[in-house]
Amino acid sequence: MMGERRVAQEALFYEFSLDRHVPAEHLLRAIDRFVDLSGLREHLRGFYSAIGRPSIDPELMLRMLIVGYCFGIRSERRLCEEVHLNLAYRWFCRLGLDGDVPDHSTFSKNRHGRFRESDLFRQLFEATVRRCIEEGLVGGDGFAVDASLIRAEANRQTYVEGTQGLGAVPAGRAVEEYLAVLDDAVFGGATPVEPKRVSPVDPAARFTQAHGNRADFCYATNYLIDVDNAVIVDVEASTAVRQAEVTAAKRMIERAADRHGLWPRKLIGDTGYGSAGMLAWLVHERGIEPHVPVFDKSARSDGAFERSDFTFDHEDDSYICPAGKRLRPRNRNFTSPRPEADQDGFIRYRARQQDCSSCALKPQCTPILPARKVTRSIHEGARDLARALSHEDEWITSRRERKKVEMLFAHLKRIMRLDRLRLRGPNGARDEFHLAAAAQNLRKLAKISIARQMRMT
Numbered sequence: 001m002m003g004e005r006r007v008a009q010e011a012l013f014y015e016f017s018l019d020r021h022v023p024a025e026h027l028l029r030a031i032d033r034f035v036d037l038s039g040l041r042e043h044l045r046g047f048y049s050a051i052g053r054p055s056i057d058p059e060l061m062l063r064m065l066i067v068g069y070c071f072g073i074r075s076e077r078r079l080c081e082e083v084h085l086n087l088a089y090r091w092f093c094r095l096g097l098d099g100d101v102p103d104h105s106t107f108s109k110n111r112h113g114r115f116r117e118s119d120l121f122r123q124l125f126e127a128t129v130r131r132c133i134e135e136g137l138v139g140g141d142g143f144a145v146d147a148s149l150i151r152a153e154a155n156r157q158t159y160v161e162g163t164q165g166l167g168a169v170p171a172g173r174a175v176e177e178y179l180a181v182l183d184d185a186v187f188g189g190a191t192p193v194e195p196k197r198v199s200p201v202d203p204a205a206r207f208t209q210a211h212g213n214r215a216d217f218c219y220a221t222n223y224l225i226d227v228d229n230a231v232i233v234d235v236e237a238s239t240a241v242r243q244a245e246v247t248a249a250k251r252m253i254e255r256a257a258d259r260h261g262l263w264p265r266k267l268i269g270d271t272g273y274g275s276a277g278m279l280a281w282l283v284h285e286r287g288i289e290p291h292v293p294v295f296d297k298s299a300r301s302d303g304a305f306e307r308s309d310f311t312f313d314h315e316d317d318s319y320i321c322p323a324g325k326r327l328r329p330r331n332r333n334f335t336s337p338r339p340e341a342d343q344d345g346f347i348r349y350r351a352r353q354q355d356c357s358s359c360a361l362k363p364q365c366t367p368i369l370p371a372r373k374v375t376r377s378i379h380e381g382a383r384d385l386a387r388a389l390s391h392e393d394e395w396i397t398s399r400r401e402r403k404k405v406e407m408l409f410a411h412l413k414r415i416m417r418l419d420r421l422r423l424r425g426p427n428g429a430r431d432e433f434h435l436a437a438a439a440q441n442l443r444k445l446a447k448i449s450i451a452r453q454m455r456m457t
């Protein structure tokens with residue numbers, strides 16, 4: 001007999017447990033175990049008035065934001081709709097079945113106001129790092145660093161010529177933020193080079209081109225990760241130029257030591273972090289092994305002898321050429337015992353013209369110039385150490401481990417859909433990068449705890 005659903009007989013009372021309807025293996029269940037917001041109200045107390053109408057609970061908004069970043073729901077309007085409809089999201093946000101979801105405009109007010117002033121997202125991110133350390137996911141031996149470009153919320157075809165063009169732009173929050181970071185070494189102070197195009201809606205974003213993509217206004221998100229489990233131990237927003245990314249790497253290493261007592265034995269990075277200054281900072285100031293290719297422009301394309309064909313004599317402070325002649329520092333300041341370096345920190349060593357003019361190897365050594373010269377960085381010791389490390393077996397492991405930070409960026413853009421910012425200005429970029437990194441750490445904690453449970457059963 002064909003059955004018929006009886007829709008008219010509705011139960012008078014329902015007994016409905018939200019907790020029972022969220023599957024045990026749901027990602028949010030695992031994430032929930034690692035989200036501790038018990039100190040949130042105390043942290044924000046000073047940013048709320050003691051009188052007046054009660055606000056939306058900040059814990060609810062923060063939990064909703066965690067849902068949004070974990071599941072790639074970028075629009076606040078859509079996030080409110082999803083939380084309203086999805087039982088698991090309601091359960092995670094402690095909303096119950098009939099709890100009211102706040103209006104999307106509430107997020108905007110809080111994100112630009114008290115959440116930012118209280119540095120709430122930074123606190124949330126650091127709490128996830130502490131939890132990863134407690135769970136034993138951070139080895140602390142090897143760190144990897146890299147940066148990735150994220151498009152700003154700015155139209156690439158709407159721009160003014162140079163920073164002078166900003167004079168005609170009406171002042172707004174993004175312009176104020178741009179002026180506030182003009183001297184910051186990871187933003188305006190990173191380079192004296194004036195940008196040719198400036199976005200009037202987000203002047204701190206840099207017009208630049210990622211590999212193979214068209215040029216656009218971008219910020220850079222910088223990650224410092226522990227290579228054991230690819231936990232993000234620090235994150236920093238910067239302008240999209242290499243000097244800023246190197247400064248951001250230094251800041252992150254210092255902060256990881258200050259906040260979490262993490263002091264890695266080695267740092268893995270690409271050639272962008274292989275400048276002489278950065279290598280010297282790692283080796284001499286921090287005692288960290290640089291597993292970083294040396295940024296070296298001494299290679300010759302004309303088949304002539306390279307610098308590696310010359311032997312450096314430390315005691316005599318001179319190079320010995322393949323013909324056995326000495327190259328000595330020529331830009332020596334005779335009032336000082338040390339030769340002077342140029343503005344990039346390089347000392348020029350030159351052979352004597354008499355030696356080269358009578359040398360049979362001259363066509364292979366310096367076919368055009370009358371005498372050969374070789375440059376040497378004042379940080380050559382650190383560069384030599386990095387070169388020596390590149391010949392060790394561990395180098396191959398380090399190259400493989402560096403991919404982990406690239407995979408995190410791919411996950412950030414493809415799964416969490418943060419290939420373009422929604423908030424403007426350096427503070428908007430900072431907020432989004434902190435939340436995204438916190439969400440990535442929480443997902444990592446959740447997945448590892450699920451895997452551990454499955455191994456135990």
Ligand code: SF4
Pocket residue numbers: 321322323324325351355356357359360361362365366371372
């Ligand atoms: S050309 Fe000059 S520097 Fe080069 S091998 Fe001959 S003597 Fe040495």
